[in-house]
Amino acid sequence: MNFHPFVIPFSIGFIVLIFILLYKYFSLFYRLDHQDKSKIYKGVFSLKFFKAIKEVFLESLLHRKIFRVNPLLGYMHTSLAFGWFLIIIGGTVESKVHSHMALKMPYDPVFFNFFNTDLSMYRWANEFNFIMDFLLLIVLSGVCLAFVKRFYSKAFGMKKTSVLKPFDKIALYTLWLIFPLRFFAESFSAGLYNNGGFLTGTAGVFFSSFLPLKNLLVPTWWAYSISLGAFFVALPFSRYMHIPTEIFLIFLRNFGVKTDKIFSSFTELEVLSCPRCGICLDKCQLLKSAEISDTQNVYFLQSLRNKQLNENNTFDCLLCGRCQEFCPVGINLNNIRISQRKHFFPENNNFEYLQPIAIATPKASVIYFAGCMTHLTPTIKLAMTGIFEAAGVDYLFLDKDSSICCGRPLMIAGEYTKANELIEKNKKAIIESGAKTLVTSCPICYKMFNEDYDLNIEVLHHTQYLLQLTEKQIIKINKTNKKVVYHDPCELGRGSGIFNEPRELISHLADISKIKEEKEEALCCGGSLGSVNLSFNKRNNIRKDVLSVLQEGNPDLIITACPLCKKTLQNGANTEVKDIAELVMQNIQNQ
Amino acid sequence: MKNFGYSINKDRQIDLDKSDQRIALFVKQHEPSINICISCGTCTATCSAGNYTNLNLRKLILSVKRGDIIETKAEISKCMFCGKCLLACPRGVNTRNVILKINQAIEKFSL
Amino acid sequence: MEYLECLKYSPSKYFRHSKLKALINVNDIIMKQKKVIVIGGGISGMESSTYLTSMGYDVVLIEQKDKLGGKLLKWEKLFPTMSMGKDVVNFLNKGIDLAQVKVELNAKIINAVKEGNIFKINLDDGRVFESDAVLVTTGYDVFDARKKEEYGYGIYDNVITSAELEEKFLSGNDILTNSGKVPKKVGFVHCVGSRDEKVGNVYCSKVCCVTAVKQAIEIKEKIPGVDAYCFYMDLRMFGMHFEALYKQAQEKWAVNFIRGRLSEACENMDGSIMVKVEDTLAGKPLRMNVDLLVLMVGIVPSVGTKTIGKMMGLNFGPNGFFKSLDQHSMTTVSNVPGVFFAGCCVAPRTINNVFVDARAAALMTSSYLEGYDIEKRIQEK
Incomplete structure (x- = not known):
């Protein structure tokens, strides 16, 4: 067995890390509820397991999503994560090939080049040297980029980089040190024993020309081991905890x-x-x-x-x-x-007053729920009722005179138990109408009906519904030559994944031009109910910036599909702002 | 309570010197936009809950400022938090946060 | 020739002393006569150019429309006197005629710059006017009520603006609903586009409250038996006799005043308008139907004010009106030496105020052109 005292820091760090991780993950697993646990038991023995492995490979190692944000940032992460991973694999294989002992100390591959100086003993020594040096070079390039990023984050498409805490700093600095130290340690070994690959070998020869390698060798390996050990101990208390946790999460x-x-x-x-x-x-x-x-x-x-x-x-x-x-x-x-x-959010709400209210719901095939906000943008509801009538649809305007909130604003403010009382009240009315389809003009309501109401009927936002009517040729619309841009409402776009239907519908009506930040990247208008305490002035500042993006190409119209977005944008825009339903109603051919 | 055949009427005046300003101070500190209300009543006119119950945000804000804890407590719980008042308010009062802060003050001072 | 020397500094004096006319070659004087361009032919433009011309300056009044008089042309009766708007227009026109002001109608300014101490104003027909001073009287526009979508202007037929009602009064036709019926109930919504931060207008437009009272009285006069309702936040009866007009509306005409700002309006099947408001004095939400809803639209800086201001590099205040050099002592003076303001391009104003302002601006312009010692006060500012 190979041993040298300098392996102790690494080994201690490694053992501490393993124990902390095991403790944390077991306790997390233990506290999951029964449903989640049974999902896990089933999942382990299913195809999902392999899908997860694939995702771990793509995300935790290759960092595909970061590549999407910025290729250079992606390369930095990939070179560090995947490079290190390959070094571990490569090192393990190397040490296995070198001697066929089944059980080895975990530090053996790490300090392989210190313990094994005569490489003529085993096969493929040169190939291994080349591969390991190549991987080290890649990881070192990643370390360099990380170093640069700390001081010059703009090159990575990031204006801000997060502020660090003490443990993060320890982990970060030791992480920066690990691979340069490995490089020096391996180079010194290579220089002394005249081996090593294209990188460490060459560097070894170079260093041996002016450095007393004999005296430096062991201290450098010590430093390498200490940096690894310190990193492992700091890891569970630092941001780098995400590395093992993300795998578990996936x-x-x-x-x-x-x-x-x-x-x-x-x-x-x-x-x-x-x-x-x-x-x-x-x-x-x-x-x-x-x-x-x-x-x-x-x-x-x-x-x-x-x-x-x-x-x-x-x-x-x-x-x-x-x-x-x-x-x-x-x-x-x-x-x-x-x-x-x-x-x-103190649980103080009391909706008992809603109990005795009977909402008369005559039978209809389609229920239209305008939503609270739509009552402050009457053109939208008039457009919708106009279209229903033009299309000859048997519809019921559920919240025509007075409405009960869908519950989402309360829910996203944290009060989901009380929101359920609102849900139940609306749900009852919807079910009693016997309608097969629920159409709403408000993306907030739409997301709520869709995800939290558990309705066994088709739930559509009016963009989807109007596209259906158009495609089935129940309504016929004229195309204008207006140049328009489309503002994605958060709850409809990112919130519900509806990006294409509104664009397709608009393409039947006008020329839609692309804007800088759209679809998944679309900006919030600033009116969102998601924030409870954001001040009016700050909301206005957000709106100003959004409008500058929307109005950049001087469009004839800004189209959106949300009463709240419409009202918010309208109050600050130089360009006319319309809901998609208004545009349909204006250009409808039906009598 | 025993019926003595008469009852003592409470003073109908608002005694601003003796009024309980705890909620008002708390809300003013954490959501100062409560100060810029001009009592125009748009919030109440548009209120979704106001269709079913006598929740009246304008009055609620006044109750808070005048220290009428009983009235405040009785009405605040009815709000559905839908945000229509936020959209309608001509002054840009952050109505939803005012309501949240009032609720927090009630809890904080165990009123 | 000593006369000539003194006239260099004060050409206007020459015209007051006709005796001098005989003594001096008029052409020499004309060379020295200072030029002023007045932009905008509303009340303040007309009155200030009348005075400036009379004072002996070579004035050109530039108006983009085909007629002088501005917004006043569309106004029937004036508050609080109920005298006719056209009488004021006649008074103004008489001044223009008497002073023989040079007027350029249908003139659109495409560029205005200051080169040295000379202003150059380009018109779209290619002509260029030069002057030593510019008086900007570009006025106001009425608030675009479509921005308050919830009130239904442009959506519901029986929602009109106060400006449109005034035009109806002026036309002399009967006041009818869109379907031709005589209205039984008429609502007036105060503060539409004023005191409303959501549409970006923080300020009070000053004239709408009293206009609503005036129009409510007129509606009552013209339609016997009609009920008039004013929905207000505060009644700002600041001017002399305004309060008396308000009292008259209550006492003589029984106009109803409901303290509450409309949240929204809806259209009923019969075309009447349902308004939602809180009766804040009763402390309860209130709904009612009216046959005609009049939106008291506020005063916003006119398009001309914005474009001319940008061309000339004039400062704008936070509300989008021109920013005076000092809000108390120099309301008619701009940040550019030689450019002055008058009227509603600086702030919402009543006609009385505009007259005072126009004459004051003429005086300040003259003071600048004559280079009086007191001008130092302004330059130091």
Whole structure:
């Protein structure tokens, strides 16, 4: 057995890391509820397991999503993660090939070049040397990029990089040191014993020309071992905890476990999986337009981890979902935030007054629910009723005179139990009408009906419904020669994945031009009910920035599909703002 | 309670000197936009819950400012948090946060 | 020739002393006569150019429309006197005629710049006017009520603006609903586009409250038996006799005043309008139907004010009106030496105020052109 005292720091670090990880993951698993546990038991023995492995490979090692954000940033992550992974694999194989002992100490592959100086003993020594040197070179290039990024983040398409805590710093600095030290240690060994590959061999010869390698050799290996050990000990307490946790998370997510509105140990896992990469900072409009710099999810999750949540950074967020869309780990950021809001939302609501109210619901085939906000944009509801009549649809305008809120604004403010009372009331009326289709003009209501109402009928936003009517030629519309842009409402676009239907519908009506930030990247208008405490002025600043994007190409019209977006944008725009339904109604041919 | 055949009427005046300003101070501190309300009543006119019950945000804000805890407590719970008042308010009062803050103050001071 | 020397500094004096005319070669004087361009032929433009011309300046009044008089042309009766708007227009026109002001109608300004101390104003027909001073009187526009979508202007036929009602009064036709019926109930909504941060207008437009009272009285006069309702936030009866008009509306005409701002309006099947408001004094939401809903649209800076201001590099205040050099002492003075303002391009104003302002601006313009010692106060500012 190979041994030298310098392996001790590495070994201690390694053992500490393994124990902490095992403890954390077992306790997380233990605290999951029965349903989630059974999902995991089933998942392990199914195809999902292999899907998860594939995802781990693509995301945790290759970092596909980060490549999407910025290729250079992607390369940095891939070179570090995948490169290191291959070094571990390569080192293990190398040490296995070298001697056929079944059981080896875990440090053996790590310090292989120190213990095995005479390489003529085993096969493919040169090939291994070449591969290991090549991998080391790649990892070193990643370290260089990481180093540059710390001081010059703009090259990586990021305006901001997250602020670090003490343990993060220890982990970061030791991580930076590991591979350069490995390079020096291996080069010194190679220089002394005249072996090594194209990198370490050459460097060895070079160093031996002016350095007393004999004296430097062991200290350098010591330093290498200490840096590894220190990194391992710091890891569970630093942002690098995301590396092992994300793998665990990917498996669980593939087995179907997810964060709903209630905080679970899976949510905790998601919180721990945050790599604090800061991509969410860059996507956040509050940072760019409203000078709010503590509410972004990287900091929100950090304060959640440290149990230092405060009300402002919990409620400021617009829940627009831009950060979630680009989160490389795919954490369900909005739901985590919603789950925390209840801590600040006293359960004081009382909707008993709704009980005696009977909503008369005559039978109809389609139910139209305009939504609260639509009553403040009457052109939308008039357009919709006009279209229903033109199309000869037997419809019921459920909230014509007075409406009960769909419950989503209350739910996303943290009060989901009381929101259920509103849900039940509306649900009863909807079911009693016997309608097969529910159409709503409000994306907030749409998302709620779709996800939380459990209705056994077709739920459509009016963009979808009007496209259906057009494609089935129930309504015929004229195309105008207007040049328009489309503003994606958050709840409809990112929130419900409806990007194409409105665009297709518009293409029947006008010439739609592309804008800078659209679809998944679309900006929030600033009117979102997702934020509870964002001030009027800050909302206006957000709107100003959105409008500059929308109006850049001087369109004739700004089209949106949400009463709240319409009203918000309209109040600040130089260009006319219309809902998609208005445009349909204006250009309808039906008598 | 025993019926003595008469009852003592409470003073109908608002005694602003002795009024309970705890909720008002709390809300003013955490959501200062409560100060810029001009009592125009748009919030109440548009209120979804106002169709079914006598929730009146304009009055609620006044109750808070005048220290009428009983009235405040009785009405606040009916809000559906739908945000129509936020959209309608001509002054840009952050109505939903005002309501949240009132709720928090009630909890905080165990009123 | 010593006369000539003194006239260099004060050409206007020459015209007051006709005796001098005989003594001096008029052409020499004309060379020295200072030029002023007045932009905008509304009340303030007309009155200030009348005075400036009379004072001996070579004035050109530029108006984009085919007629002088501005928004006043569309106004029937004036508050609080109920005298006719056209009488004021006649008074103004008489001034233009007497002073023989040079007027350029149908003139669209495409560029306005200052080169040295000379202003050059380009018109779209290619002509260029030069002057030593410019008086900007570009006025106001009425708020575009379609921006308050929830009130239904442009959507429901029986929702009209106060400006449209005034035109109806002026036409002399009967006041009818869109379907030709005589209205039984008419609602007036105060503060449409004023005191409304959501549409970006923080300020009070000043004239709408009293206009609503005036129009409510006129509606009552013209339609016997009609009920008039004013929905207001505050009644700002600041001017002399405004309060008396308000009292008259209550006492003589029984106009109803409901304190509450409309949240929304809907159209009923019969075309009447249902308004939703809180009766804030009763403390309860209130719904009612009216046959005609009149939106008291506020005053916003006119398109001309915005474009001319940008061309000339004039400062705008937070509300989009021109920013005076000092809000108390120099309301008619701009940030560009030689450019002055008058009227509603600076702030919402009543006709009385506009007259005072126009004459004051003429005086300030003259003071600048004559280079009086007191001008130093302004330059130091």
